[in-house]
Amino acid sequence: MANFDWTLPRARRGALAVWRRNVLVWRRLLGPAILMNFGEPLIYLLGFGLGLGVFVGQVADLPYLAFLASGIVASSAMTTATFEGMYSVFTRMVPQRTYEAILATPLEIDDILAGEMLWCATKGLMSGVAILLVGAGLGVVGGMSALWAIPVVFLIGLTFGGMAMIMTALADNYDFFSYYFVLLVTPMMMLCGVFFPIDGLPGWLQDVVQILPLTHAVALVRPLVVGAPVDAAGLHLSVLIGYASTSYYLAVVLVRRRLVV
Amino acid sequence: MRDVQPVQDAVINNGVGTMNDRPIVRGLGLRKTFAERVAVDGIDLDIPRGRCFGLLGPNGAGKTTTLRMLLGLTPFDAGTLTVFDLPMPERAREVRARVGIVPQADTLDPDFSVAENLRVYASYFGLSRRQVEPRIDGLLDFANLGERRDARIDTLSGGMKRRLTIARALVNDPELVVLDEPTTGLDPQARHVIWSRLSELRDASKTLVLTTHYMEEAERLCDELIVVDHGRILDRGSPRALIKRHVEPEVIEVRGGADAVIAWPEIQAARTERMGSSLYCYTREPAPLLNRLQAATGIVFLHRPAGLEDVFLRLTGRELRD
Structure with missing residues (x-):
C-alpha cells in the first residue's frame, strides 16, 4: 500500500529516555496513582470475593476469592496498560505535540513507541503487583511461585499497551476509544476467565475466547499466583509475545504514516 | 527568474573560507506531492555554512515541507539531499543530533517546568546529566528566563515560550539551527528580543535556516534568501541584491x-x-x-x-x- 513505510522497526536506547520522561511525570502524581492501584482492587476483591464468594464457594477447585484475585492481577494489568496506551499516548501524540518535539531529536517513532510500550507495561506491572500484594494480605497467594507472575504481568502490559497504541494511531479523538472498550476490552474482561472459568461457556464461544490474549494471560497468571502447575505455558507465552510484537509493528507503521508525512 | 547569482553575494558576505567550506545543505530537484497537491516542485538548495539563510514565501508555498525534508521528517518523492554531507533521509538520526529545531507550533512539554524542559529534551539526545547541567544556566540566561526556571509552561507568555523553545533547540550545541516562522504570533517587543537572540547565534557562527513571511525579519536577519511560491524557487540572493534586481x-x-x-x-x-x-x-x-x-x-x-x-x-x- 502506498504511503505506508513497512520497514521493520528498530528501537534503540533512546526509547529509555521516553520511558524515563513518563516516569518523571508520574512521580509527581504518586498519591492518586497509589490510591488507584491499591484502593480500587481492594474494594473489588473484598466486595466480590468475600461478598459473592459466600454464595459461590469453590470455583475450579479454588476459593472464589483466590480465583478472582488471580484473575484480576491479569485483567488490571490489561486495563491499566490499555488506558495508558490510548488516552495518555493520544494526549502526548496529538494535543500536547510531545512526539513532534521528540522527533526533532535523533529519536524516531520506533523509539518513541517502544518507550511508550515499556511505560504501559510498567504501569500495568504496578497495578498487577498492587493486587498481588493485596491478595497476599488476604491469604490467597500460594507461595513463592507468585513471583514468576511478575514478569508475566509485565508481558501482559506490553501486549495490551501495544494493542491500545494501534487504536491510538487510528484515533481522531478520545471518543474513538469507546469502540475498543465496548467491542474488545469489556468482552475480554467478562469472557476470558477472570470472573468465572471459560469451560462454563458454550462450545463455540470457548473457541472464540482462545484467540483473545486475555485468556492466555489469565491461564498463565492464575496458577502462578495460587501455586498450581501451569499448563501449556509455551503456547500462552507465544500468544502474548505474538500479540505484543505484531501490535508494536503495526502501531509503528500507522504512526509513521500519521507523523512522518 | 531562476538565474541564481550566489557568487557575488558569497564574496560580499563571507570573504573568508569560501573555498574549503562546503555547503551545509545541498539539495537537488526536491519534490513532494501530497494526495493531489504538489507542495515542493523541484527545489535546489545550497545553504552555506555560518550564515543565516531564509526561505521566504506566502502561506502554503512549501516552506515548512522543505524544512521537514532537511530533518528527515518528510520523505521526498524525487531529488537528492545531503546535510553535513550525509545522505538524507537515510542518515536522519545523525543529522538531527547535530541540528537544533524550533518548530512553528508550541511543542514544549506542559508536564515539566522551564528548566526540566531543557533537561528532558537533552535526554532525548542521549546527553548525560553531567553534560547538560552546566549548560542549563547559560541557556536560561540566553532566553531571559533565569528567574522563571521553576515556572510551569502554561504560566509563560507567548514570547517566553518561543525563547524557551529556541534555548531548547540549543541544548545539543547544534551546528545548524532550523527555525520555522520563529516570530509568528508574537508582539513587536517579543519579536525584537527574538531577533537580537538570533543575531547573537549568527555572530557565534551557527548556521541558521529560517522560514518567514515577515519581510522585516528577512531583511534584518538573512544574509541570503530564496523566495518560494507554489513549491518553486522564484529567485535567490541577499535582500539587497533582490531589491536591486526586481524593483x-x-x-x-x-x-x-x-x-x-x-x-x-x-x-x-x-x-x-x-x-x-x-x-x-x-x-x-x-x-x-x-x-x-x-x-x-x-x-x-x-x-x-x-x-x-x-x-x-x-x-x-x-x-x-x-
Whole structure:
C-alpha cells in the first residue's frame, strides 16, 4: 500500500529516555496513582470475593476469592496498560505535540513507541503487583511461585499497551476509544476467565475466547499466583509475545504514516 | 527568474573560507506531492555554512515541507539531499543530533517546568546529566528566563515560550539551527528580543535556516534568501541584491483617489501597480511626481525606499492566500 513505510522497526536506547520522561511525570502524581492501584482492587476483591464468594464457594477447585484475585492481577494489568496506551499516548501524540518535539531529536517513532510500550507495561506491572500484594494480605497467594507472575504481568502490559497504541494511531479523538472498550476490552474482561472459568461457556464461544490474549494471560497468571502447575505455558507465552510484537509493528507503521508525512 | 547569482553575494558576505567550506545543505530537484497537491516542485538548495539563510514565501508555498525534508521528517518523492554531507533521509538520526529545531507550533512539554524542559529534551539526545547541567544556566540566561526556571509552561507568555523553545533547540550545541516562522504570533517587543537572540547565534557562527513571511525579519536577519511560491524557487540572493534586481529603488504610494491621478504624465512615467483605490508607483526619478503631489490638495501619499516586501509582492503576486 502506498504511503505506508513497512520497514521493520528498530528501537534503540533512546526509547529509555521516553520511558524515563513518563516516569518523571508520574512521580509527581504518586498519591492518586497509589490510591488507584491499591484502593480500587481492594474494594473489588473484598466486595466480590468475600461478598459473592459466600454464595459461590469453590470455583475450579479454588476459593472464589483466590480465583478472582488471580484473575484480576491479569485483567488490571490489561486495563491499566490499555488506558495508558490510548488516552495518555493520544494526549502526548496529538494535543500536547510531545512526539513532534521528540522527533526533532535523533529519536524516531520506533523509539518513541517502544518507550511508550515499556511505560504501559510498567504501569500495568504496578497495578498487577498492587493486587498481588493485596491478595497476599488476604491469604490467597500460594507461595513463592507468585513471583514468576511478575514478569508475566509485565508481558501482559506490553501486549495490551501495544494493542491500545494501534487504536491510538487510528484515533481522531478520545471518543474513538469507546469502540475498543465496548467491542474488545469489556468482552475480554467478562469472557476470558477472570470472573468465572471459560469451560462454563458454550462450545463455540470457548473457541472464540482462545484467540483473545486475555485468556492466555489469565491461564498463565492464575496458577502462578495460587501455586498450581501451569499448563501449556509455551503456547500462552507465544500468544502474548505474538500479540505484543505484531501490535508494536503495526502501531509503528500507522504512526509513521500519521507523523512522518 | 531562476538565474541564481550566489557568487557575488558569497564574496560580499563571507570573504573568508569560501573555498574549503562546503555547503551545509545541498539539495537537488526536491519534490513532494501530497494526495493531489504538489507542495515542493523541484527545489535546489545550497545553504552555506555560518550564515543565516531564509526561505521566504506566502502561506502554503512549501516552506515548512522543505524544512521537514532537511530533518528527515518528510520523505521526498524525487531529488537528492545531503546535510553535513550525509545522505538524507537515510542518515536522519545523525543529522538531527547535530541540528537544533524550533518548530512553528508550541511543542514544549506542559508536564515539566522551564528548566526540566531543557533537561528532558537533552535526554532525548542521549546527553548525560553531567553534560547538560552546566549548560542549563547559560541557556536560561540566553532566553531571559533565569528567574522563571521553576515556572510551569502554561504560566509563560507567548514570547517566553518561543525563547524557551529556541534555548531548547540549543541544548545539543547544534551546528545548524532550523527555525520555522520563529516570530509568528508574537508582539513587536517579543519579536525584537527574538531577533537580537538570533543575531547573537549568527555572530557565534551557527548556521541558521529560517522560514518567514515577515519581510522585516528577512531583511534584518538573512544574509541570503530564496523566495518560494507554489513549491518553486522564484529567485535567490541577499535582500539587497533582490531589491536591486526586481524593483526600482523608490516607491510612492498614493492612498485612495487613484482615479484622480492615474492620467498624470508623472504617474505614467513610473511603473505602477493598483491595489483597490491605492496606487503604487515604482520609480528611479521620484522628484517630478513628488512635486506635483505636494502641489495638489487632498491626496494622501507616502514616499519610501523600496523593500523586500515590494520584491515579494512583485514575485508572488498580490492575490490573497489562505
